[in-house]
Amino acid sequence: MSSYAITRLVLTDFRNYGHMRVETDARPVVLTGHNGSGKTNLLEAVSFLTPGRGLRRAKLAEPANIAGSGNWAVAADVSSDEGTSTLGTGLVSDPAGQKHGETAGRRSVKIDGQSVSGSSALADRIKVNWLTPQMDRLFQEGAGGRRRFLDRLTYGFDPAHGKRTTVFEKVMRERNRLLKEGRQDPAWMGSLEKTLAETGIAISAARQETVRRLNAAMESDADSKVSEAFPKAVMALNGEVEELLTDRPALTAEDLFREKLAESRALDAKAGTTTVGPHRSDLSVLHKEKQTPANLCSTGEQKALLISIILADARVQAGQKGQAPILLLDEITAHLDQTRRQALFDEIEQMKTQAWMTGTDYELFADFGSRAQFLTVENGTVREMALGQ
Ligand SMILES: Nc1ncnc2c1ncn2[C@@H]1O[C@H](COP(=O)(O)OP(=O)(O)OP(=O)(O)O)[C@@H](O)[C@H]1O
Ligand SMILES: [Mg+2]
Secondary structure (H helix, E strand, O other), X not given: OOOOEEEEEEEEEEOOEEEEEEEOOOOOEEEEOOOXXXXXXXXXXXXXXXXXXXXXXXXXXXXXXXXXXXXXXXXXXXXXXXXXXXXXXEEEEOHHHOEOOEOOEEEEEEEOOEEEOOOHHHHHOOOEEEEOHHHHHOOOOOHHHHHHHHHHHHHHHOOHHHHHHHHHHHHHHHHHHHHHOOOOOHHHHHHHHHHHHHHHHHHHXXXXXXXXXXXXXXXXXXXXXXXXXXXXXXXXXXOHHHHXXXXXXXXXXXXXXXXXXXXXXXXXXXXXXXXXXXXXXXXXXXXXXXXXXXXHOXXXXXXXXXXXXXXHXXXXXHHHOOOXXXXXXXXXXXXXXXXXXXXXXXHHHHHOOOEEEEEOOHHHHHHHHHHOEEEEEEOXXXXXXXXXX
C-alpha cells in the first residue's frame, strides 16, 4: 500500500521563489522558517496541482514573482498506486492579448507532458486537501468557503466532481448573461437549463454522498487516539436542491430543478443571477458532543472540528482506496495542545499520508523524529534541515 506522494517539486518564478527544486520521499514533510520565508507559498504551489485556484484562491497572475518574467510554473512528480505522474501547471502569458494593463494569459495544465484543457483532469492523478489559518474563520464567513471545502473533499471520492462544478459554473454564467441581455430564446435557455439541472443534481448528490460517508466514518471511529483528542463533527448539506433530492430519484429531482429554473427566469433577470442551484447550498457542521453549531464553538474547537473532518476523509480514503490524500497543514500546531498534536502526528504516521506541515518552530514537530523529513525555508530557498546541530 502506498499513498499519494510528491517526490520532486520544482517552482519557477512562483511568489518569492525564483527557481526552487526539492526532492522528497513519501514521509510527512515539515517546513520550518521565519515569517515571510516562503512556507505558505510552497504549500500554495502544491495546491495548484489540483483543480481550482489554489489555497489562496489567487487570481491567475498573482503568484508570478514580482521580479520575474510574469509567468509562473509549478511542476511535480507524484507517485501513487497507479505509478508516477508528472504534473505541471502555471501561467503562460500572452502579451498580444494584453488589455487595460492587465496580464493576459492562460493557465496551462500538463499531465505527463501532454497539455490538457482545464484543471479538473488533475483530480485523477493527485488528491490534496488543506487547512490554512484563514480557514479558522470558515464557519464565520460566507457559505462559498464551506462549499469549496466540501467540494475538495468530494473530488477525493469522485474525480468527476471537478468537471461537473466547472460545467455548472460556466453554463450558469452563460444563462446569467443571456438573461441580462434580455435574450430569452426559449430553446437556448431550455438547453442551458437542462445542463444546469443535470449537473446541479449530480453536484448535490455527490456532495451529500461525501457528507454521509464522512459522518459515518466519524461515527464509527470509536476508540482511536484521534477520536479521543478531537471532537466529532456531524455535517449536513442544506439548500433548495438538496430538498428537491430528498426522497426522490435523481431524474425526478432533475425535472423539478429544470422547472424551477424556467419559472425563475424573470426573477433571475431582475436579480442579475441564478437564484436557485447548488451554488446556493450551505454546509453546516455540528460539534456532536456539545450539540453546538460550529460557528458558536471556540476558535480552537472550530479548528479541531476541521481537523476531525480532514482526518476522517483521509482515513476513509486510506481504508477504501488504500491511498490517503496529501495534506497541506499550514501552521497546524497553532491552536493545538500537546495531546492533540501528538494524536495528529500519530494519525498522520498511521495513515502514511504525506502531510506537508509548516511552522516557525522546529521544536513543535520534534516528536516526529525520523518519521518525517525536515526542510528549512529561507528567503525563497529550501534545504534539508541539518538535524542535531
Ligand atoms: N508574487 C509575489 N512575488 C514575490 N514575492 C511574493 C509574491 N507574493 C508573495 N510574496 C512574498 O513571499 C513571502 C513569503 O510569503 P509566505 O506567505 O510564504 O511566508 P511564510 O513563510 O508562510 O510566513 P509566515 O510564517 O508569516 O506565515 C512574503 O514576504 C510575501 O510578501
Ligand atoms: Mg505562512
